[in-house]
Amino acid sequence: MVHLLIAAAAALATTCIFGSVSALNPITIKGSKFFDSATGDQFFIKGVAYQPRSHTTGFSDPLSKPDDCKRDASLMKSLGLNTIRVYQVDPSLNHDECMATFESVGIYLILDLTVPKYSIVRNNPEYDINIWNQVRDTIDTFKGYRNILGFFAGNEVTNDKSTTMASAYVKALLRDIKTHISSTSPRRIPVGYANNDDPDVRLQIQAYFNCGKEEERADFYGINLYEWCGTDVDYQTSGYADRTKEVATYSVPVFLSEFGCNTVLPRTFTEVQAIFGPNMTSTWSGGIVYEWSEEDNRYGLVNINSDNTAKPLADYDYLQKTLASVHPKGVRMDAFKEERSISTCPANTDMWEPNAHLPPTPSAGACECMMSSLNCVASDQAVATTENLGTLLNTICGMASCDDITSNGKTGVYGKYSFCAPAQKLSYMYNFYHVNMGKKQPTSCSFNGMAKLTTASKSSDKECMAIKDPLLGPKTGSNSAGWAITYNLVLVGLTALTASMLNF
Numbered sequence: 001m002v003h004l005l006i007a008a009a010a011a012l013a014t015t016c017i018f019g020s021v022s023a024l025n026p027i028t029i030k031g032s033k034f035f036d037s038a039t040g041d042q043f044f045i046k047g048v049a050y051q052p053r054s055h056t057t058g059f060s061d062p063l064s065k066p067d068d069c070k071r072d073a074s075l076m077k078s079l080g081l082n083t084i085r086v087y088q089v090d091p092s093l094n095h096d097e098c099m100a101t102f103e104s105v106g107i108y109l110i111l112d113l114t115v116p117k118y119s120i121v122r123n124n125p126e127y128d129i130n131i132w133n134q135v136r137d138t139i140d141t142f143k144g145y146r147n148i149l150g151f152f153a154g155n156e157v158t159n160d161k162s163t164t165m166a167s168a169y170v171k172a173l174l175r176d177i178k179t180h181i182s183s184t185s186p187r188r189i190p191v192g193y194a195n196n197d198d199p200d201v202r203l204q205i206q207a208y209f210n211c212g213k214e215e216e217r218a219d220f221y222g223i224n225l226y227e228w229c230g231t232d233v234d235y236q237t238s239g240y241a242d243r244t245k246e247v248a249t250y251s252v253p254v255f256l257s258e259f260g261c262n263t264v265l266p267r268t269f270t271e272v273q274a275i276f277g278p279n280m281t282s283t284w285s286g287g288i289v290y291e292w293s294e295e296d297n298r299y300g301l302v303n304i305n306s307d308n309t310a311k312p313l314a315d316y317d318y319l320q321k322t323l324a325s326v327h328p329k330g331v332r333m334d335a336f337k338e339e340r341s342i343s344t345c346p347a348n349t350d351m352w353e354p355n356a357h358l359p360p361t362p363s364a365g366a367c368e369c370m371m372s373s374l375n376c377v378a379s380d381q382a383v384a385t386t387e388n389l390g391t392l393l394n395t396i397c398g399m400a401s402c403d404d405i406t407s408n409g410k411t412g413v414y415g416k417y418s419f420c421a422p423a424q425k426l427s428y429m430y431n432f433y434h435v436n437m438g439k440k441q442p443t444s445c446s447f448n449g450m451a452k453l454t455t456a457s458k459s460s461d462k463e464c465m466a467i468k469d470p471l472l473g474p475k476t477g478s479n480s481a482g483w484a485i486t487y488n489l490v491l492v493g494l495t496a497l498t499a500s501m502l503n504f
């Protein structure tokens with residue numbers, strides 16, 4: 001096994017001499033800063049949000065379109081960027097070519113793991129197996145790329161004082177993401193959270209994601225900051241100085257996960273001098289401009305034409321000029337010894353509700369086990385549409401107690417099947433009604449055709465709760481071969497350089 005891998009590495013290394021390979025070193029975190037893991041230089045994010053919308057379908061995965069990636073990567077390189085932030089991908093598509101294209105121009109990726117269809121909803125938070133499956137698939141699809149800088153577990157989920165409970169669910173998801181990475185990836189890819197800038201709760205949110213157990217804390221923190229608008233404000237008057245004070249003792253890296261107020265157009269990006277100058281570089285690790293393509297909300301740096309070419313806009317030119325003039329001074333990793341304390345968890349108040357007891361890790365096995373104990377389940381007609389499921393659940397929850405399938409992030413009470421898929425929850429409740437209210441009479445399993453009788457293969461669901469899903473090993477997919485080889489090379493002690501030549 002080992003011999004074979006070394007031979008494979010040698011063959012690839014030889015190939016590399018003839019091909020052009022520029023491999024990026026993984027970025028690592030030490031204390032409150034990012035570093036290039038090989039050179040030891042501090043790393044400052046010079047990023048852009050990258051999510052061109054499709055005119056026909058709305059959402060489109062920007063890392064699945066090799067030609068578009070090539071077009072944009074070279075423009076980003078000229079602009080002076082080293083990072084993209086992508087909000088939505090489709091894990092079933094292939095991303096190898098785009099990731100290699102961005103790597104070849106020195107660009108890292110920070111990826112948001114949830115998508116609108118599978119995300120924690122701020123007003124009605126739930127964390128179920130559908131969300132977890134989507135997130136886990138996305139991690140497995142991207143964890144093998146050397147230029148994946150980090151993952152976001154959430155973006156602006158709690159965004160005001162009325163939605164604070166949702167943060168307990170985000171923190172549970174963040175915990176599970178970290179556990180999954182540490183048990184399936186040789187590299188501990190960091191996981192963070194991106195906050196909005198709501199004055200009522202920003203300090204609580206910031207402390208919350210940096211308090212408590214290590215396995216539940218964010219590895220880095222982003223703030224979407226739009227306070228610097230136009231050229232009439234400066235470091236002090238914009239609010240940037242105050243925000244900097246607030247994160248000055250934060251124990252993990254902090255950066256502007258979005259910036260670039262557009263109330264004054266074109267944007268000249270005077271804040272870039274501050275972000276990469278001495279006022280901010282000892283505290284912040286750079287920032288991400290919102291956003292690459294011109295869309296309806298008018299934040300674009302380039303216009304993507306109907307013939308699929310890209311034309312830089314005035315904002316692009318201004319940003320290019322100012323980025324070329326900044327030279328953030330960092331520290332060296334070996335010389336950086338500062339260790340800061342984690343935050344104190346914010347006290348629960350009317351304006352800060354999340355319970356310290358977080359929602360459980362969703363278990364598909366527990367839900368399947370429960371399903372096999374039911375004698376009355378939702379019919380095909382009932383599960384045909386997601387919207388329908390919500391209405392049907394509301395109806396049945398008006399007739400019987402839904403404690404087993406609901407959760408409360410404020411009280412910290414989570415029903416034993418609160419993480420199951422909506423269709424499974426509906427089946428559980430139809431059966432619950434059938435057994436408890438209907439005395440198992442066949443007529444009590446109808447609900448106008450939304451429920452149907454079936455034969456349980458288990459006499460009770462007693463054993464189901466203890467079932468935890470196994471931690472999955474390396475994914476077997478497009479990206480897995482290179483991943484496995486890289487992993488084994490690390491194990492047999494070859495240098496990071498040799499390992500990083502693979503995949504080409």
Ligand SMILES: *[C@@H]1O[C@H](CO)[C@@H](O)[C@H](O)[C@H]1NC(C)=O
Nearest residue numbers: 234235236241273274277279
């Ligand atoms: C840094 O802060 C000082 C003091 O507030 C300010 O005068 C200066 O303009 C700031 N520098 C930049 C580049 O914003």
